[in-house]
Amino acid sequence: MTEIPANNPVGDFLRANLPAPWAAIGNGLIAVAALAGLVTVTAIFLIWLERKVCAHFQARLGPTRVGPFGLLQPIADAIKLLMKENVKPRGVDALAYFLAPLLPITGSFLVLAVIPFGPTLQVVDLQAGVVYVVAVSGLGILGILIGGWGSNNKYSLLGSMRSGAQLFSYELSMVLCMLLIVMGSGTASLREIVLSQQGPFWHWWIIKMPLAGVAAFVLFMVSSTAELNRGPLDLSEAESELTGGFHTEYTGISFSMFFLAEFVNMFASAGLGATLFLGGFLPVQLGYAPVDHALAMLPGVCWFFAKTYSLIFLYMWFRWTFPRLRIDHLLSLEWKFLLPASMANMLLGATLVAFRWIIP
Amino acid sequence: MEALKTSAPALPPGFSLRETRADGSQEYFLNMGPQHPSTHGVLKLVVRLDGETVVEVVPHLGFIHRAIEKMGENETFVQYIHLTDRMDYLSSHINNLGVCMAIEKAMGIGVPERGEYIRVLVSELQRIQSHLLWWGAFGMDLGAVSAFLYGFKEREKITQLFEELCGARLTMNFFRPGGSNADVPEGFIGKVKELLEEMKFSLDEFDTLISKNMIIRERCFGVGRLSRERAANYGCSGPVGRASGVDFDVRRDDPYSIYDRFKFEVPLGSNGDCLDRYLVRIAEMRQSVRILEQVVAAFPEGQYRSKEKASYKVPAGSYFSAVETARGMFGTYFVSDNSFKPYRVKSRSPNFSNLSALNEMAQGGKIADLVAILSTLDLIIPDIDR
Amino acid sequence: MSEETPKPDATPEVKPAEAKPAAPPPPPPVTYPRSAGVTMAAAPKASLSRFLGDAFGLFKGMNVTMRYFRKPSRIVTREYPENRGTLKMSERFRGQVVMPHDEKNEHTCTACTLCEKACPNGSISILTTKNLASKRVLGAFVYRLSSCTLCNLCIEACPFDAIRMGHGFEMATFTRDPLDLILNKTEGR
């Protein structure tokens, strides 16, 4: 296993030229600004991508008239949402109502902090990275619950209660899938999980751990779709049933926060999947040296984004193909199928790890 | 208008708003509609819920009640045809046909051979068109948005054919007593033939995407059941009735136009649930394709309408005609006092009776089931409210 | 087959008026019981093979959407404002009522009010005037597009072919008033 240094030139420059506390603060500020930029650009790009991809799945064109290929469409939407009247409906719990939209976006922002975008591009590499991700992503659920409750609307309440039941239960199987990788790689740091997958592509955890890896990946994709509130598991919004679910009463900028968080979450979740199962920022290696060298020429960031966006495409493909599940089917799917399956998968993985039946 | 007032929804007797049970839990009411994506228009449902389980559904009608029957009393018989376009606008050709048949019955007007063929051709195209739209809307209600667009995409082909035929896409006003107001345009039959071939392919695609989808089957099987006896008692006709086993199709059992010349089957359901209603409609589209194939194979030459009457003064009496629209039995009842305008006109709308069975179907299900049931009822609210 | 049939506006050959044709014999009565409807098969029972088949069916469904995604040639969108130049309505399209005028700016309306009577919505007002020769002629053909349902009854009623259905559809306005039109450019003859 080759060591890849974690230092990046910006950090090195700061440390060399500033006293220690200032260097840390400067480093942090630059990281936050970069993340904020990433969040905005990603969200806007994803909104455009979703609309285009969805259109092409449906034999139509999607946005074309605003900017080239409709690329400016989400920007127009964003400006409009910012300029829209912000209404506080009668009877809402003002604190909960206005606090709620901030939580999901904060949650996804914090998740992005530990994701290694490239060999030297990571805000912070926590030793308990996986645990941190699980903990922080709960903020989003909290936001939805508070927002649904604070809206004083029956549809919102139904939507948020649904999402409470849904998200808490799907979190279980998602965590179990992540634990499998932690078990295999022997570390909870996301950077080190990536580094444990070096080598040709069969060293990625999806294949490295025979059978259990693929199973875990499928389970992860299903449960993260539910975590993301995306179709076919978007029960908390369920437009045809609950008009808008938890965000029925939200307007303008508060609504755009939910809207933004949905897409940033998708990015974070897909990034997590790529990190855990598909070798993160590591280049695709086919085990044939000349090709491998050529592939390794591309920087790690590109590989990370390529892998992440393929997973995002998968999410979109699910959404624009499948009908929505019913709430009781959704819960029985989790408790009667996914959870037992991921537990069995854990056992299988533990056996594989214990007996070293892992692709070397 | 000064008469505009918000009136509190009246609740039926024995319908209290709060009911606290021993464990402190309560039932509550949810107003679905009049502006709600799954009510397909402006239907209002007052739903009594226990958690997410539906205890009772009370439909409130009249949000699109346009007084068509009153207006019919002040319009001539022929003018009334165009009002029926706006009732069940997805079966507008068939509605027109129903009115024309009542006038023909009253005045003894015959229809030439080619006219009859045009009538069957157009009616069946209309039925497919309506079912395609329903299929899309069904997919959308259950969360499969792409299905909605595929359904519309296929429907658009028929809509374009209709535009070529009569110049309108939705409100046709095409049939007249004694035939239709125009002949089929050149090359129309060839286009219908092409369409039928495409249709078979699309129907298979629909099956793969939705009919065989596990989620759909799970969500529809055993949901919203209605027995044969209850369905007949509620006056459910069309696919809704037939899915419950009410073996009645006006085209076969009280044949009008020349439906008795064509071979087709009437698909029946055995469970009367949402899945059966879904499958019956899909099977009906295939049967309509079958009828259309027979129609285009034997499309005759000749005049498309009989001699036009100078005026339509209907002799005194009452006249009833029934046709099978995409939703069931559409009846037209004219009472005439020997004048140019009907004394009273009543349109029996299939949706009206089909919807009345909703409460019985939805009880005990979830909100999502209610949406599935509404969707498989295939409601056109202006047809209910008239 | 249908290609040789006359167009609706062409005049077909006038056949000599015959005596009322004898009524054809009624079709033979269908006796009950009739052919029964076909009951469809109920859903099969739950089994592992069915479950696997169903799960496979999900992938087949994904294949359907993917087929659309893969083939941009299946995109059917007509780009309306861009295709304005090539957009052609079908011949019978009913967009709005128009009154054709000849090169001398004259129309063929005689103010007979048949269309006014045929209109179910009161969208047409025929306003007459007297011309120099004291003859009653058309003064203004008021056509309220705001309430017109494009039902074609006025065009069918017109014995002089003075009004037709036009193909224009770009008629959106900011106020209601421009939707009340006067169709004739000159007084009647």
Added chain:
Amino acid sequence: MGLMGGSPLTGPGPEGIQPGPDGGFPPLPETGGLTNAVDWVVGWARSNSLWPLVFGTSCCAIEMMATGASHNDWARFGLEVARASPRQADLIILAGTIVEKMGSRLITLYEQMPGPKYVIAMGACTISGGPFYYDSYSVVKGADRLIPVDVYVPGCPPRPEALLYGVMKLQELIKKGAWRNSLIPRPINHAPFKDEMSETAREWEAKEKLKQEGMKEAQEKFKAENPDFKGVVIKRVAAPKFDEVARVVRPARGLPPAEILALLKTFFPTLGVYNLPEPDAAKLAALGPEYVLDLTVPKEDYLPLISLLRDDARFKLDFLIELTAVDWKDRFEVIVHLLSTEKGHKVFLRCALPHDAHPELPSLTDLFSAANWHEREAWDFFGIRFTGHPDLRRLFLDDDFPGHPLRKDFEDPSRVVKRPY
């Protein structure tokens, strides 16, 4: 030819809606460059991000959906984010007739939308009431009487391209009057509704009178100069001629009427047949093979007879087609149409009731669940009270609607514009 004003001929426009010189808003006052730049950007954003509310009442909604579907794809304009919640919508496309009962809800929806908000009136019904302008007691005669409308798209229904054109018009409007004007609500139409046809004719007559007086001399002069002028003769266009075709009569299914009558007479000897005194088999046969038995039932036999028809194995009339009433000015007739789904025959019944405020008849709800709503409809329209009905409320109209509209003596000038012809 567009004429400003309430009528096409004369008169100023309705108060409030004062279009600028180019038909749109008045232009913005001159301001600084930065403000104008912000205006431009915001106007651009708003006009390109119109999220419509999922709102459709009738036929136009289908064309609205067709606009969103693949063939026309309003996503190209950024419109595909249709919101079911008014809180997130910018645009209401009024697709379909607005009736009085829906009107209050529409106003609520409009008020729930945060500004800036726009309204497109799609189709004849929302512009002026359209086909439901005359004689309708429930249709609002133009949605701009309830909420301000920005763009009117005529048609019935307008084809998808016409709606897209309307959207483009709206974009034009927003770009013109973005930032500051957009939050100012546009006024609604308060003009009283009138019989437009007669009004136009009256105005024309007045003008015409003046004109004729002025022309009198010229006419006389013309007559003197051209004594044998016959005027221009416009030829009729030959209409296509068609032969008369004899009607094919299909015999009614199931039991023949004479047999049903004979069977029923054994139970109810007072039963009559409508328009046929002293009916017998020969008289019934003379009415033709498609005749459906039309019985007149005395009030006391009404329930037992229908119960017999439903339950007796010989009739098996298990399907209530419809139940309605006719107002004959001196009496009401309740009309019941029954069908046997197994045997195929129909039986029509009519039961005469006195022309009272609220005549009474036993309810059929115990026999047919379908009768529940049919009877509520008859109560709503005619004021016929069905005793024993579990839930006899108005079905379509508001509870405070005055009178029963399908009675022949129903008058309500505050709602109904009578047809002048």
